[in-house]
Amino acid sequence: MGLRLAQVCVDAADVDALARWWSEVLGWPAETDEDGDVCLRSPTGPDWLFLEVPDRKVVKNRIHFDLTPDDQTVEVDRLLALGARRVDVGQGDQSWVVLADPEGNEFCVLSGQG
Structure with a gap:
């Protein structure tokens, strides 16, 4: 098959806080991109990408x-x-x-x- 799972996207009201929490839980490093999204780098993939959304x-x-x-x-x-x-x-x-x-x-x- 020609597809692979690259990222799991997680909607968050507070991207930094939620990504920091999951980074602590999983022990994965977090990187913030130029858009303010935060990516947790999984050692085995896929990465988790935290995206800001306005709704709870x-x-x-x-x-x-x-x-x-x-x-x-x-x-x-x-x-x-x-x-x-x-x-x-x-x-x-x-x-x-x-x-x-x-x-x-x-x-x-x-x-x-x-």
């Missing part, structure tokens, strides 16, 4: 990130300390934990690699 998030994401930690409990505690919050999107009792970033974007922390 209002409904559940139509796409989200699943993160696989070495230790789910340790990672969830770290993310909560960084400002994530637990959210209920109707998942019920599952092995993964659903959190939201500071702008309300949901993501899952899976049960781990083990």
